[in-house]
Amino acid sequence: MQPLPLRLNPGDDLRLSLEAVLAWHRVSAAFVLQGIGSLSVAQLRLAGAAQPTEIGGDLAILTLAGSLALDGAHLHMSLADAQGRVVGGHVAPGCIVRTTAEILLALLPDHEFTRELDAGSGYPKLVVRPRSTSLPPP
Template identity: 65%
Template structure:
């Protein structure tokens, strides 16, 4: 396992930035371990909802976690607004960094994450595949 420590800048889209980081990592599998920061607005799909809701205004990221794969990321987020109200669900495109986002990613080079349709859920679900170990130099 390798780690990436990311600092996103104002105006960055959270999901697009994480997908890009996975692409640059040279791996096809990673987990977001932790994330904090602020957003100027968020698109969050609440449990059971067919489409994301839009939340405007200054938001604090309280939690961010999920899996990253070339076939799509699965991210959960909770945010609080200026009155301390908390909302959470699936982080959709459109979560825009306000001042900063600090994110810890665990990259798993010995794994390949794919998303395949699960007939039980009707969604593209995680299909983890353990890759053969790469021999180390001098072994």
């Protein structure tokens, strides 16, 4: 495991930025251990919902965790608004950093993560394999 601290800047798309890290570091598996910061807009798919809900305003990232694969991310985040109300859900593209996002990743260069459709749930599920030779070493 290789720890990788990141800082995202205002205007960055949180999810797209994290997905891009894997290709940049030439790994195909990572976990988001934690993240804090702020967003100006969030796109969260709430539990049981088919589509993301847009949440605007000054939002504090309380928690951010999940897994990253070359074919997609599975991220959960909890946010607090300016009144202290908390909401959480699955992170979709369109979560825009307001002032900063400070994130700690664990890169897993000896593993490959993929997302494969699970017939039981209808959702892509994480599949973990030892790293093949399809990617050059980091």
